[in-house]
Amino acid sequence: MDYDRTSVPDSYDAGREIADDKKRAFVAEFAQITGTSDISKIIDLGCGTGRFSATLADVFDADVLGVEPSSRMIAQAREKHDDPRLSFAEAPGEALPVEDSSADMIFMSMVLHHLKDPSRVALECWRALRAGGMVCIRNSMADEVGTYPYLDVFPSIRTIIERQLMTRAQLVDVFGQYGFSLKANETRWHDIAPNWSAFAEKMALRADSFVAQLSDAEFETGLAALREKALTAPQDESARLRVDLIVFQLD
Numbered sequence: 001m002d003y004d005r006t007s008v009p010d011s012y013d014a015g016r017e018i019a020d021d022k023k024r025a026f027v028a029e030f031a032q033i034t035g036t037s038d039i040s041k042i043i044d045l046g047c048g049t050g051r052f053s054a055t056l057a058d059v060f061d062a063d064v065l066g067v068e069p070s071s072r073m074i075a076q077a078r079e080k081h082d083d084p085r086l087s088f089a090e091a092p093g094e095a096l097p098v099e100d101s102s103a104d105m106i107f108m109s110m111v112l113h114h115l116k117d118p119s120r121v122a123l124e125c126w127r128a129l130r131a132g133g134m135v136c137i138r139n140s141m142a143d144e145v146g147t148y149p150y151l152d153v154f155p156s157i158r159t160i161i162e163r164q165l166m167t168r169a170q171l172v173d174v175f176g177q178y179g180f181s182l183k184a185n186e187t188r189w190h191d192i193a194p195n196w197s198a199f200a201e202k203m204a205l206r207a208d209s210f211v212a213q214l215s216d217a218e219f220e221t222g223l224a225a226l227r228e229k230a231l232t233a234p235q236d237e238s239a240r241l242r243v244d245l246i247v248f249q250l251d
């Protein structure tokens, strides 16, 4: 998806905010699998507004290059961060602006389903990483579309999601063809809002790219239903998204 042709960049940070402690916990899970001592150069591929870039630099004590094709997303990343460990480059994952074998780790959060050519991105990861380098992926997978928290209120969103997400098997094939082996694959529930009214107000910002693809009429009707549901849901019940934490290692 070309984010610059949508309104998603305008509301991304407000609509997709994750508390710092939660972000740190996600990234620390990857660090437990990869270790941190051999990782000093990270590419945050499809970094968007840099939601994870600073946390990656902190947890791994590493330099992070955020690579992002949307000029409106990367402009926000640049504006928000003045940490000397962070730099940003406007480019797609299919053409990483780095030397061969120059990175220790490539991180991708919720990017897989936006790639024009996932196979080309896997080839670029192979080129950019040193031997033994890792690709760490945080993404929902097509295998669990049924767990999305708003399927009941937006009738056509399931088809949109199914069309875009990859299955685990497809992902393993895409990276496997370039000699990456699967080092870890764990599934987690990530809190995306502390309760259903907070979730409805996040969805109202239409910063979720699947929600952004709905017709205005379906969006408005579904949002009203979500707000209605929030009135009766327990106030301490969080809205959660099922995501995979996947690590590939280059032989």
Ligand SMILES: C[S@@+](CC[C@H](N)C(=O)[O-])C[C@H]1O[C@@H](n2cnc3c(N)ncnc32)[C@H](O)[C@@H]1O
Binding pocket: 001, 002, 003, 045, 046, 047, 048, 049, 050, 051, 052, 067, 068, 069, 070, 073, 091, 092, 093, 094, 108, 109, 110, 111, 114, 115, 116, 117, 209
């Ligand atoms: C859901 S956002 C995720 C941003 C960030 N990783 C995060 O977790 O907040 C998806 C991002 O992927 C970017 N994207 C789309 N096509 C891409 C491509 N071919 N290569 C790299 N990133 C791409 C979009 O511009 C957008 O910023």
